Amino acid sequence: MPKSKFAKESLTINTEHVLPNDTNHIGNLFGGRLLQWMDITGAISAQRHCRRVCVTATVNNVSFKYPIKNNSIVTLEAKVSRAFNTSMEVFIDVFVEDQVTGVRTKCNEAIYTFVAIDQNGSPLPVPELVPETEEEQKRYDGALRRKQLALILAGRMKPDEAVELKSLFVHE
Amino acid sequence: MPKSKFAKESLTINTEHVLPNDTNHIGNLFGGRLLQWMDITGAISAQRHCRRVCVTATVNNVSFKYPIKNNSIVTLEAKVSRAFNTSMEVFIDVFVEDQVTGVRTKCNEAIYTFVAIDQNGSPLPVPELVPETEEEQKRYDGALRRKQLALILAGRMKPDEAVELKSLFVHE
Amino acid sequence: MPKSKFAKESLTINTEHVLPNDTNHIGNLFGGRLLQWMDITGAISAQRHCRRVCVTATVNNVSFKYPIKNNSIVTLEAKVSRAFNTSMEVFIDVFVEDQVTGVRTKCNEAIYTFVAIDQNGSPLPVPELVPETEEEQKRYDGALRRKQLALILAGRMKPDEAVELKSLFVHE
Amino acid sequence: MPKSKFAKESLTINTEHVLPNDTNHIGNLFGGRLLQWMDITGAISAQRHCRRVCVTATVNNVSFKYPIKNNSIVTLEAKVSRAFNTSMEVFIDVFVEDQVTGVRTKCNEAIYTFVAIDQNGSPLPVPELVPETEEEQKRYDGALRRKQLALILAGRMKPDEAVELKSLFVHE
Amino acid sequence: MPKSKFAKESLTINTEHVLPNDTNHIGNLFGGRLLQWMDITGAISAQRHCRRVCVTATVNNVSFKYPIKNNSIVTLEAKVSRAFNTSMEVFIDVFVEDQVTGVRTKCNEAIYTFVAIDQNGSPLPVPELVPETEEEQKRYDGALRRKQLALILAGRMKPDEAVELKSLFVHE
Amino acid sequence: MPKSKFAKESLTINTEHVLPNDTNHIGNLFGGRLLQWMDITGAISAQRHCRRVCVTATVNNVSFKYPIKNNSIVTLEAKVSRAFNTSMEVFIDVFVEDQVTGVRTKCNEAIYTFVAIDQNGSPLPVPELVPETEEEQKRYDGALRRKQLALILAGRMKPDEAVELKSLFVHE
Numbered sequence A, B, C, D, E, F: 001m002p003k004s005k006f007a008k009e010s011l012t013i014n015t016e017h018v019l020p021n022d023t024n025h026i027g028n029l030f031g032g033r034l035l036q037w038m039d040i041t042g043a044i045s046a047q048r049h050c051r052r053v054c055v056t057a058t059v060n061n062v063s064f065k066y067p068i069k070n071n072s073i074v075t076l077e078a079k080v081s082r083a084f085n086t087s088m089e090v091f092i093d094v095f096v097e098d099q100v101t102g103v104r105t106k107c108n109e110a111i112y113t114f115v116a117i118d119q120n121g122s123p124l125p126v127p128e129l130v131p132e133t134e135e136e137q138k139r140y141d142g143a144l145r146r147k148q149l150a151l152i153l154a155g156r157m158k159p160d161e162a163v164e165l166k167s168l169f170v171h172e
Helices: A033-051 A136-155 B031-050 B134-153 C031-050 C133-153 D030-051 D133-152 E031-050 E133-153 F031-050 F136-154
Strands: A004-006 A014-015 A055-060 A073-083 A087-097 A106-115 A129-131 B004-006 B014-016 B055-058 B073-083 B087-097 B106-116 B129-130 C004-006 C012-017 C051-057 C074-084 C087-097 C104-117 C128-132 D004-005 D012-017 D051-060 D073-082 D087-097 D106-116 D127-130 E004-005 E010-016 E055-058 E073-083 E085-095 E103-119 E129-132 F004-005 F012-017 F053-059 F073-083 F087-097 F106-118 F128-130
Touching: A004 C128, A014 A033, A014 C128, A014 E129, A014 F031, A033 A055, A033 A073, A033 A106, A033 B031, A033 B055, A033 F012, A055 B031, A073 F136, A087 A136, A087 C128, A087 E031, A136 D004, B004 F004, B014 C031, B031 B055, B031 B073, B031 B087, B031 B106, B031 C012, B055 F087, B073 B134, B087 B134, B106 B134, B129 D087, C004 C133, C012 C031, C012 D133, C012 E129, C031 C051, C031 C087, C031 C104, C031 D030, C074 C133, D012 D030, D012 E031, D012 F073, D030 D051, D030 D087, D030 D106, D030 E103, D051 D127, D087 D133, E031 E085, E031 E103, E031 F031, E031 F053, E073 E133, E085 F053, E103 F012, F012 F031, F031 F053, F031 F073
Parallel strands: A004 A129, B004 B129, C004 C128, D004 D127, E004 E129, F004 F128
Antiparallel strands: A014 A073, A014 F012, A055 A106, A073 A087, A073 A129, A087 A106, B014 B073, B014 C012, B055 B106, B073 B087, B073 B129, B087 B106, C012 C074, C051 C104, C074 C087, C074 C128, C087 C104, D012 D073, D012 E010, D051 D106, D073 D087, D073 D127, D087 D106, E010 E073, E055 E103, E073 E085, E073 E129, E085 E103, F012 F073, F053 F106, F073 F087, F073 F128, F087 F106
16 A cells, blocks of 8 residues: 555546436535535546445535536536545535536535545545645645544544634634 | 424435446445435435425535445435424435445435525525434534534624634633 | 234334336336335335335235326335234335425335245244234234135135134124 | 237237346345336337327335345336226246356246326326237237225225125135 | 247337437437347347347447337347358347337347356357347348457458459459 | 537546456446446446536447456546547557456457537537547547448448448449
8 A cells, every 4th residue: 555645546537427306496416416526536546546345424514505507417526535544535526517618616615524434334544635736735734634623523522622623713 | 294203204315336337446435426426325314304405505514434435335324413494404324335244334414404495596484303312402502513614614603602612622 | 022012113114216217117115026025125114014024925915096207206115914824914005206396105015924034044933913903903803804814715725714814704 | 100019019018138236145036126127128018009198107026035146137128018098017027048058048027007197197098908819819818807806905995896806806 | 048049039029109208308218228138139039049148249330210209119120141150140130119009110130249158268169049030031141240240340251252242343 | 608628638447447347247337237337337428528427428339258257447548539529539448457467368359439418418510539549540530430330320321422332343
């Protein structure tokens, strides 16, 4: 197993065509269907990073701001943003493109974490992630803060120990 | 439209049978499939509260702690935990039952928010939620803190304004 | 294995959202899709009664009286009505709810029988069923008559032996 | 609309390949999936008889005697057995074939009734059915008895009026 | 294994109902869905000829000349046209029928080849095909020319060796 | 509408995870499922070139040389290779990647043609395609020969008129 890998090595692209069964009766894509597509694309991205079977560990705050219409072409792009011991944080960016102009609009951004496991379901170590671009660096930096927040919300870390997160609230 | 409704009026139960196509190759349910089932069950629960078309607005932190095996019987129970002006927070509890003993184990708990919309996609007001049981009250109280956290993470609220959340970090 | 169980212990609830692919071109739910949903819900109910793998043995007369429209919320409720040596009769009640008023209308009632089997497909004994409510008692009583009718129709019982059923036709 | 049609004109054949998601965990086809396939094939057969949209009205006693294994080739053959004013009784015969010898075994026989409807869902008259072969004649004759039984079970006919059915029980 | 079989012994009929998810947004059946249906029907036909597991080897030129509308009844008829050592050429004819008149129109004709394989994926010999009708003979004769063309296009045969095909271009 | 576009502007990538229902019982991906995935990916590519609704016109010779196993990650990459008046030829390259080493192997190459249509299904003109890389140029050049071959096979061109194709057989 390599000691570290670049973010771009885990890039996974998925192009989906929104069909009638994917939409509610005012013709917009169901959130649940998009959550599933994001999970599939994100899991493949994590597997490309660590070359192991990966299972979904957590889904961070996902917002559905823009309705996506029936018959839209939706593109999902997933990339590992940071690797911890046995888990990987993955960003999934979702774009919809205008059929006539071809202009791509970002309509969603989700953060999932995945864990690499062996045949018994026990966690396995994964390579480190090396960010290259400015956006990759920014997402890499934010990953630690999000991990602390998740641990606090799960009651497995005390707020005082979450140094980076605490600084949002306490200005000394 | 009634001015308020009880949490139990929105209870929605869904029983799913995990099939081969729902599982990865070590035989565990995909996280993405569960996310979709939770979205469907939660959306019906929100619709039962407000009697309007509801769309998924956000998915809060979801953790997948326990693997669910192929052929499991999975029960999802969704109930509105709090209503704001046009949005509703919904808890979805997920149980798996032992085939032999019938013992039900809670294996997941997710929080989604849904928005009631009209035919043009504009938000509509929803009835207030009145909690009754102890657990309903606890979830009702926590909903405000989660809303503040979501607004901060989305950059639409300043940490200093999130009074309830701030108290986690600052002990005056 | 317990010697007997109550009907309510096998209650199984399933909530389905009717999508375009579930409907014919005047927008009504296909009978075949409902038959499948009823089978899934009924089989889980039978498994909850006997804690064994159950397979569909027979489908009794099912009538489709009320068309169910696209986008409806359909709720299926299944409960074992009587247990014989290795088979269980299950009632599946189907409700559709008005989206605006929330009023639930019963639109269907089906009776399936399931058999508990082992890994080789051989039938296994199941616990007795103890009815509690008036409706449970009425369905329990009718189960024997339905079983006799099925045996006659299959040519495995002589009409003269079907004492309870015969009384419908012969008034002595 | 023709005044009458032959049974063979409504023959509809469907060949299905049993896949993993169609089977329970001892590898047998779910009864509910077969019920759905029978409904689809039967409805097309009814439409071929009357050239109208047809909806499922009732499902008569269906028995699942022989388990059908994963990967089987299943052939469904549906033919109208008798036409009444606005409804048609359809027999659906189900065969499974041995992969090595090619020997076809009949593993199921189901009887559905369908109703022809207009755009508002109102029933429409259908052509009469003219049986030709010995089996077609036998099924044609039995259809009346089955109709009487269904009406009695639904409480819409008195047992004494069901002359043909009564003769099974009363030997004068 | 028999030394030879008739074309009619491999006849496989499949009847499909075009649903919303099978169509694009001007309401026509997707080519890809039809390709899949043709593959399933053709593979069963090949298996009926040789009684072995068959896998798709090639798809010949398929043209989609006539759009097939949502809600159409589509009938696929597949028959082996010629058998080579381990491969079989299969014709799949596709018909759509007018809902009102019942008139069947041929809307497609595809040619696939399948290979019989054992559990390790190695090719197995198959029986010869004996054409009977005039159309079967014509398709049998053309099969050799199509095989030569495929070999040339794949670079595995020199044009000069493709005697039958060459005669199309060279008039001596 | 632009007068011409580059091949790379139509690049469409799709990543699929092979599930149990996609495979036959020796665990290999069905050809029909891959044909459908190639059709979806190719159609989106054609739509990106012309910004119109596109329908499948023809499928050229497709060969399935390498079996793809259950649980494989399959990547499809589609790009327009040449545009004619109203039709576009699209190459779809299919890769499977080794789960452990990540090495990508090309396992398939298919050529589809699509036609741009208006709301009535009438063909619409499309922009020209400008090849840039060596491979794009080679595929662009071959497209004319393939078009001639298709026209001859369909009986709409005389072999003598297919100058480029004829040169394969006649060495003057």
